[in-house]
Every structure is written in structure tokens, then in C-alpha cells.
Amino acid sequence: MDTRGRGQAGEVDPADQWVFNPNTGSYELRLQPPAPRRAPGPDAAHRTVPRQRPSETRLPGPRRPEGLQPDGPRPSRRRGKAPQSGKRKALKITGGVLGFVLVAGAGAAYWAYEKLNSNISSTEVYGEKNAAVAKGPVNILVMGTDKRSGKGNTTYGDRESVGHADTTLLFHVSEDRSNATVLSIPRDMITDIPDCKIKDKNGDWKDIAGTPADYGRSTPRFNESLGQNGRDPGCTWKTVEKITGLEINHFMLADFNAVKELSTAVGGVKVCLARPIKDEKSHLDLPEGESVVKGEQALAFVRTRYSVGFGSDLSRIELQQQFLSSLIKEMKSGDTLTNPKKLWKLANAATKSLTVDSEIDSIKQLSALAKDLSKVPQKNITFVTLPVKDNPEEPENAKATVVIDETKAPAVLKMMQSDVSFTEVKKKEKAAATAKAKPADVSVKVQNGGEVPGAAADTAEWLVKKGIGSAEQAGNAPETAAKTTLSYAPDQQAQANTLAALMGLPKTALKKNAEASPDDPMLLTLGGDFTAAGTPITAPEKAPEGIQSVNGNDKKCAK
Structure with missing residues (x-):
């Protein structure tokens, strides 16, 4: 394994080099074999660890919160049977998680290891310079593309697809990190796509014209905010902000391989069906009841739509929410957290499958974000679908798209904007005086x-x-x-x-x-938020009746 000029690990699997440190109660990974033995010189006691690159030791700008920088490499304290002069580097498992994993689970493990940095791809979003960790609420845009890139994916998705937003989730984490809401946005929803800017091959910013909604012609669909007309993740970013009224901090884009590799890395994900399904289009073949899926079957599960519910994208979203909820549980389980080899596979799979915004395109930045998000308990994560209804402009016998449900969606979005939890979370401490006057x-x-x-x-x-x-x-x-x-x-x-x-x-x-x-x-x-006398200004305290949602702790079989 190439350690970028700092020695070779040869044929040794990095996962086999984890050593339990009884002084810290954590596993430590020896990333570099010892140098040839020699007698210690007079300056041995004053040797230091090589300085890290400035670009990875601190995020630019004054918004970087103090105390959030993960520990860098440090000399090993474990003594061998004989004195050694070579420096050893150790990495400590601290309960973070990487890439797509940190959004889905926010709590597995992280490594500040150079090799993982090289796995990550990134895209710059015009006008966005957000610190890896924010003090207030955090909004992470997670997208899955239907592009057939990646090994073994030539038979999936649309053969001619330029890489549309096939799956889109907005992961909202509360300011106090006590809860999170994961909002699924239907890909077939008709919506305005605003103007955006992308970087061309020469590194210059290029304007991409937006597309206004035309409900009668059923265009454009939300998934066209990515890929269509050259749009990149920054364009989907701007579209989601326009739809939700929430300011996004970061994005993460994953391909088909993300589901296959992550589910395999954790040893499989538990899912449940109310009846057996054998879908010729997605190739899902599972019996009734609980099953453990990984690899190709995991991907088939999250892609299935015609064999569940009404056969629409909304039915598929329910499968995806069930899968992600179960994946989170598996990543937070003791079997994963105490298994160094599994942790290594998980981090390696996550970073290989990721494209992120340029402000979190290093392991240290992802790790800092992961540590912050890992505070959210599993039971307080709620999956919600943006309320939509059939496109009224389409014939009754040819319904193919949906539009935002203006009777339910505003309440859901206002709850997220006001940082109101969808779960029964312990309420924040009330103000000292709670008595009311007549x-x-x-x-x-x-x-x-x-x-x-x-x-x-x-x-x-x-x-x-x-x-x-x-x-x-x-x-x-x-x-x-x-x-x-x-x-x-x-x-x-x-x-x-x-x-x-x-x-x-x-x-x-x-x-x-x-x-x-x-x-x-x-x-x-x-103020500007006032609409009329007698109309409440605050967000509602609970979601409207009838919206589709799944709690992170629910065990529910798909129908």
C-alpha cells in the first residue's frame, strides 16, 4: 500500500495492523513499519513527527470552530523487544464516520490516513465556502446518481443517462445535535430549476440557464437538476435550497457502487418485506419477512419500485428509507465498532464511492464533520418524504409526475426551518420564568x-x-x-x-x-414574517396528519 513516500506497507493488510491500547481503550493502527534498527543518537529524545500539510491541518477562514481538529499522526508509545529508531504513526478510532457513511450513520469510525484522501473526488460549488463543522443546524445534501459508471454497473439505470439525481436526501441535523430529519425529495416532482454556475474544463465559471416549471408539459422533473444541460451537484444544491428554504452546508454524491460496497463492508443489512418479491427489472429476489442483503441484492432492494406499493418512485423511497435506517443501525452496532477489519473496509468503501464539495474533500474535514454529527442518537433520526400529490395537469389515466402538496409541505418545511424535531426528543430547558399573566x-x-x-x-x-x-x-x-x-x-x-x-x-x-x-x-x-392578525408566526409543534415518515428505530416491512 502506497503511503505517499513515507514507506511501503508491502503485502500486509492495514486492517491486520490494528493493536488494542489498554491505556486508551482504543484500537491503534500502525501505518508504517519500523526503520532498520540502529543505535539511538544523542538527539533521539528530541525527534518530532513530520509537519502536516497546512491545507489539511486547518480550514480557511475565521468560521472554523476551535477544538474540532482531529488529532494528527503521533509517535507510537508501544515498546518493542529492542530499541528502534524508526518513527511509527498511530491512528485512533474515535467514533466518527466517513463520507456517505457519516450522513447515513454518523457514528462508526474514522481514519486520518493519507490513502483514504486519494479516494475522494470533489466539486467546487459556486459561492459556497462553508466550514466542515457549523455551530448551528447542519444541512447535508446526499444524492445518488443513475449514471452507469463504476465496476459492474453497465446493466443498471438508463443506458443514455448523463447522471440524473435518482435519489435525493436532505439530512437536517438540529442545532443541539439531539435529533435529525432526513427529507426525501421525489425525483419525478415538477419544480423550477434555478440558474446555476459550473466550472468548465479550463477552471472558468460557466452559466447554466434554469428551467421554469411547466406543469402542463410535465417538465422539468426534479432529477434534471443534476446532469441535464451539464448541471453538476451545485445546481441540485441551489434547486433544493429554493424548494426547502434551508441553507445547505455540504453535499455528497454517490454512485451505484456506494450501496453495494457499504452494505458488503458491514456484513449485510437487515430488511423486511410483507410478501415475497421477484422483480425482473431490479432483479430483487427476496422471500417474505426479514432478509439480510448486501452487494447486488442491496442495490436491487433500493432500486425496486414496480413490485411495491403503487409501483411509483414514492414507493421506492419507502424502501430506501428502510434500508438506510437499517444501515445506520448496523454501523452503530458493536459488531462494527469493535471490528477493525470491518471498520477499514467501511471507510475504504465510503471514500471510493464519494464525490463531495471542495470544502470537505479531505479525511480530516470529513472526520471533523463526522464527530459532530455522531452525537445524534439513532432513535431520534426520522425519515420523511416531502409531501406531494399527482400533477393535476396530467390526464387521470396517464399520471407520471407529482407536484408539491401546498396543504402539507409548508408545515413540514417550516418545522425543519425552525429546527423543530419530528421525534419525541427531550425538550430543551425552558426559560426560568414560565408563568403567564392574565x-x-x-x-x-x-x-x-x-x-x-x-x-x-x-x-x-x-x-x-x-x-x-x-x-x-x-x-x-x-x-x-x-x-x-x-x-x-x-x-x-x-x-x-x-x-x-x-x-x-x-x-x-x-x-x-x-x-x-x-x-x-x-x-x-x-416583521417580515408577519402575515395577518391571528396567524401564528412560529412553526407548528407537530407534523401534519397523513404525511409519509419513518423513524430511525422503526422495524417495518415494505408492502
Whole structure:
């Protein structure tokens, strides 16, 4: 194995070089054989590990959080039977995960090993320079392409495909890392595809014109945001941001081999069918009940659509969600975490199958991101499908595409935008004061900082009708405000709680002002997020009834 000029590992399998260190309770991998023995020189005690490349020791820019840099190579402390002068390097398993694995499982293992760096391909996204680790919520775009590249994939997908977005998942991780939501976006959904920029062969940015939605002609489908007209993952990135209103941090693109190799690396993935399936198109052949799939059968499972449900892409999404949930469980299991050979195969398979954005195209950057995401418990990962409905412009007997369901999708997206969990996660600690004042004891002035004419007067009138003791309209705010806020004195916390509950204000809207007088009314400034008096501003506390979702801990057989 080539270690880039730092010695050769010869015919030794790296996975066989793991050694358990009783002092740390972790496995360590000896990446370089010892140099020929010689008597230690007088400077032996002062030798240092070679300096790493600056480009991999720190991410550029001030946004890099401190303390997130994974440990680099260090000299081994294990003594042999005789003194050795050669330097040894050790890598420590710390509970991260690599590439597509870190998004699917976020918790297996990581190696800062040079060989794995060479496996990773990357694409620069125009205008995006995001640190590997963010302090707030994290949104990772994961795509699977139907391009037939890769060994053994010539019979899959569309022979003429340029590599469309066959499978698209937006992995949203909460700010406190207590939960995650994985949003599946149907590939056959009709949507606007915005303008984007790609880099040409000369390294220059090239404009790619967008395509507006034409529901009558059933075009363009979402999957055309990748591959069509030369679009790259950055174009899908911009399309998903437009659809969801969420800012994406990073992307990861995988081919058919990702499913085959990752499922094989973990020793197989458990899936379940409510009836036996033998699909001639996907080549899936499984009995009723639980089965363990890997390699070709794993790929067949996630590609099957005509033999499940209504035979649509939406039915296939349910299979994919079941597979990914089970894959996560397998990667987090003790059988994987304590098996060095399996961990090595998993990391090697993940990095070989990956194309990522240029801001996370090294093992150290992926490892830092993996360590951050690994905090999410399995039970708090929810798989959700973006609510859609049949394209109303298509004939009843020829339904082939879908459109966003405007009655359900906004609530789902607002929950993600507001970082509201879809699972029963332990609620964050409430503010010190939770008591509410009687409505008649509440006094507030209302000013308009948004774009809705007459909003202050209408809201003041509505509050009085709701029993608020005093609500006075104060005209327009000195300047426009993007968000609605309620400013109050420390002694007015109970009044603020009552008004916030009545108007549906999020906690972020409440602004305690230490300099405000408790004798003066509170000040409510209506912002750009205000739509009408009586319409809540905060996100709903639960998802709408009837949307398709799967919890990461669910055991559910596909029908």
C-alpha cells in the first residue's frame, strides 16, 4: 500500500495492523513499519513527527470552530523487544464516520490516513465556502446518481443517462445535535430549476440557464437538476435550497457502487418485506419477512419500485428509507465498532464511492464533520418524504409526475426551518420564568416593521378582542424588521409569555430588555414574517396528519 513516500506497507493488510491500547481503550493502527534498527543518537529524545500539510491541518477562514481538529499522526508509545529508531504513526478510532457513511450513520469510525484522501473526488460549488463543522443546524445534501459508471454497473439505470439525481436526501441535523430529519425529495416532482454556475474544463465559471416549471408539459422533473444541460451537484444544491428554504452546508454524491460496497463492508443489512418479491427489472429476489442483503441484492432492494406499493418512485423511497435506517443501525452496532477489519473496509468503501464539495474533500474535514454529527442518537433520526400529490395537469389515466402538496409541505418545511424535531426528543430547558399573566393584565404597543399595510392597527384591535388589557397601535417602526420581536422589561416576563402564546411567537422573538421600565407597555414589532392578525408566526409543534415518515428505530416491512 502506497503511503505517499513515507514507506511501503508491502503485502500486509492495514486492517491486520490494528493493536488494542489498554491505556486508551482504543484500537491503534500502525501505518508504517519500523526503520532498520540502529543505535539511538544523542538527539533521539528530541525527534518530532513530520509537519502536516497546512491545507489539511486547518480550514480557511475565521468560521472554523476551535477544538474540532482531529488529532494528527503521533509517535507510537508501544515498546518493542529492542530499541528502534524508526518513527511509527498511530491512528485512533474515535467514533466518527466517513463520507456517505457519516450522513447515513454518523457514528462508526474514522481514519486520518493519507490513502483514504486519494479516494475522494470533489466539486467546487459556486459561492459556497462553508466550514466542515457549523455551530448551528447542519444541512447535508446526499444524492445518488443513475449514471452507469463504476465496476459492474453497465446493466443498471438508463443506458443514455448523463447522471440524473435518482435519489435525493436532505439530512437536517438540529442545532443541539439531539435529533435529525432526513427529507426525501421525489425525483419525478415538477419544480423550477434555478440558474446555476459550473466550472468548465479550463477552471472558468460557466452559466447554466434554469428551467421554469411547466406543469402542463410535465417538465422539468426534479432529477434534471443534476446532469441535464451539464448541471453538476451545485445546481441540485441551489434547486433544493429554493424548494426547502434551508441553507445547505455540504453535499455528497454517490454512485451505484456506494450501496453495494457499504452494505458488503458491514456484513449485510437487515430488511423486511410483507410478501415475497421477484422483480425482473431490479432483479430483487427476496422471500417474505426479514432478509439480510448486501452487494447486488442491496442495490436491487433500493432500486425496486414496480413490485411495491403503487409501483411509483414514492414507493421506492419507502424502501430506501428502510434500508438506510437499517444501515445506520448496523454501523452503530458493536459488531462494527469493535471490528477493525470491518471498520477499514467501511471507510475504504465510503471514500471510493464519494464525490463531495471542495470544502470537505479531505479525511480530516470529513472526520471533523463526522464527530459532530455522531452525537445524534439513532432513535431520534426520522425519515420523511416531502409531501406531494399527482400533477393535476396530467390526464387521470396517464399520471407520471407529482407536484408539491401546498396543504402539507409548508408545515413540514417550516418545522425543519425552525429546527423543530419530528421525534419525541427531550425538550430543551425552558426559560426560568414560565408563568403567564392574565390577558387583562397585559399591556403592549404594536408597531409595523413589515410590509403588510395596517398591520399594527389590525393586530392591536385583534388583541383587544382576545381580552388583552391594553393594546395600542404605534404606527410604523423606525426601520424594517425581518422578524417579529417582542421587547419587554425583566419584570414583564409573565406578560410576554401570555402574549407570545396568544400570537404564536417563537422563543427567539422574545427580547428581554434590561433597560426597559416595567411601568411602560411592552413593544411588539411586526416583521417580515408577519402575515395577518391571528396567524401564528412560529412553526407548528407537530407534523401534519397523513404525511409519509419513518423513524430511525422503526422495524417495518415494505408492502
